Amino acid sequence: MALFFGHKNKVPENKQVQEIELDQIVPNRYQPRRTFNEESIAELAQTLKEQGLLQPIIVRKDSSEPEKYEIIAGERRYRAAQSLKWAKIPAIVEEMDDEKVASLALIENLQREDLNPIDEAQAYLELMKVNDLTQTELAKQVGKTQSYVANKIRLLRLTPKVQSFLVSKKISQRHGRALLSLSSEDQDRAVSEIVKKGLTVKETELMASDVDGYFADLEKQETKQDKPKQPKKKTVIKTGSDFKVQVNTIKQAIKMARESGLEVKYKEDKEKDSYKITIELLRK
Template structure:
């Protein structure tokens, strides 16, 4: 990940970066733009034990925002571990940075090193975009991500605060949250209570949301697809001669066997029709996949009626 995209650290000399000093812990405050909202206390205790046994292998990075007062740029978990160990001073590197640079570097450092929750990651992306006036495309390029990945994370910020908090607290999963994106605020609140109280799975949640919105149930769609696949496989197993074979060169001997040609012709035509239908369906699906990769939200419903494939495509006007 290239920090230069955000203009960080360009004016800092190597001598400044490598100089380690001792700073009193009571002169240090956490970073205001720390994206992590929940710290694993067991993890902090384990880190403290490691530091106690082996020492601090990497100094924390600070900036002096007021005389003799310092703000953490990178290393808040190490700072918390040192406080737990009741250290008086912390080995640190002092950097000269603006508020924007401090905030951006803190966000990037956490995105690189910490396993942030999906909501924390989305909030960090939004803050980086706002601080540095970046588009989704520019941010994705700077972070080494696809634009669709960043767009999908940012969509989580459309969830109401209680749902985001539930994801942060690991009471529900990111996939639970994504299932609620099409609901209004009241519906999200009510469905969150049901997920927690009834311990709904992701698929059960998706079905309940579909019922609220009057849509086909995802579980039923999945079962129809599975049944169609089983039917297709059973048909191929019971009629293996219908699978089209590789084309063969015509020989004089084969030309004199009209009966054999008459038997094969309808079977080959039937297989060709099946293949043509699947080819058309797969071509449409590839186009949909290409659109979603470029950041568009597209919902599809697929059904095999036996005689035809039915594919319903829904593209919300507000992306």
């Protein structure tokens, strides 16, 4: 089936804008966006405060709660109005089945550039499901290549921890794809290392190619750094009784030389910080 990329949320001529209580409105169950930028909502709220709502939101009757209206398009405008404590919001009530509602909600978000890669991947997956499309068929209808759609959807195989770093932009999609071959446990410890050390995509690919070896080497390096350094041995300068022993040894050698028949003269010079012995051997 053809998707609704031409939809611009224009007010149909046969549709009347109604003022609906915000308390009667519920978010779109098919909303692919899991996180909303609070700063962006605040900026939109300021615009609404100054200029009013230029384009009404689109809703439908909630099949499960007859008194409620489900948002088809315009959830950011609805959230901005909530932040301003509006009691009512201009809206158009459409009759639309689940398949069309899901498609419109997904496509509206895909057309916004700030959709994060995980929400975008979820949107593609939902579009394929509700419209019974293959990746190739979906890619053709959204104007993307099949490989582009496939690479986005593959990101959903990452662990929640890795996905959260992708959403917060602490790692890139290329970092994420480099981790796809790893187990869940290895993905989590690898992404912590990437964020901690600011690893490049190339460094991440090298780590992923031998993740056990990488962390084994890292552990060795950390163990080596943690090992206390051995203090250098100090040169021991002998003084006191050790010095006297050396002097007596020299004098003993002189005595033995004399007993052997040599004529030996020696002279001692004692200073405050030194001791000098001059030995002279004489021929007979």
